[in-house]
Amino acid sequence: MRVLLILLDGVGLGADSPHTNPLAVAPMPAVRGVLEGNRLLADSAGFRGRRASLAGLDATLGVPGIPQSGTAHATLLTGQDAVRRFGRHYGPWVPTALRPTVVRDNVLARARARGRSVAFANAYPEELAQMVAGGLDNVSGRRLGPLRSGPPLAAIGAGALHRHTTELARGEAVASEITNDGWITRLRRAGLPRVSPEEAGRNLAAIAGDNDLTLFAHYTTDHVGHRGTFQDALAAIQRVDRFIAGILGAIPGDTLILVVSDHGNLEDVTRGHTSNQAMGFAVGPGHATVADGLRDLRDVAEAVLGVVG
């Protein structure tokens, strides 16, 4: 069976608080449709429906402090307790000491070693990817910029960091922000088409249909949790919901969609990262079995490999 693994950064399951938690009030017709009216809130963790399940993932792993993206991504992508190995929660980038582990032992590389076809659907600028073209010796240091994040490091290890401007123009890649607007304005790729979130979702579903395991990562949900207003957070969530609607409408029937987060943030706009459980949302064949096996960040990689075979 196929898996589409989506990492939504900074989405925890929080309280039903309409003034501080945008997930309490966002309409989210696509997500709430498959969750049979339930919202992405702590009270709904444990829901098992006909088409989808919701689980809460402990992101603290019993270590004091507030969960951070670097060690959380490393844990999600490898199944190893990267927080304890590093000694503390660390972010936003994967710490240099853990990068070889993420490159070598991540879920994409392991599935590929088992003969499965894997894809990293995010588009990255070709000039960034060229920095690691010489090999994995170059994964330390600060000059890697956004490649220091867990998902591109995993893609490097799996030989799957090869979707750039050309692929994005053809709809054979998805921008990390879902729509292409940032590529067109900030990266000055004026020739790229504008895509709606739904169209980006359909593009991702097509990539997922061509591979046994596909990874896509989205960070805006965390960025708005840090720097945005309640309205910015609402807009980010609506964009994700429209993206998921596009995916649901086009995903092959043999594909499990697993949407996970690394830590809480957006579910409480009064502060930064939280210790709330991170979202674990499964849709499609085997969703309940997979959700039953998700208790904390360490469980995701094994759950994915269990489905991919």
Ligand SMILES: [Zn+2]
């Ligand atoms: Zn994060």
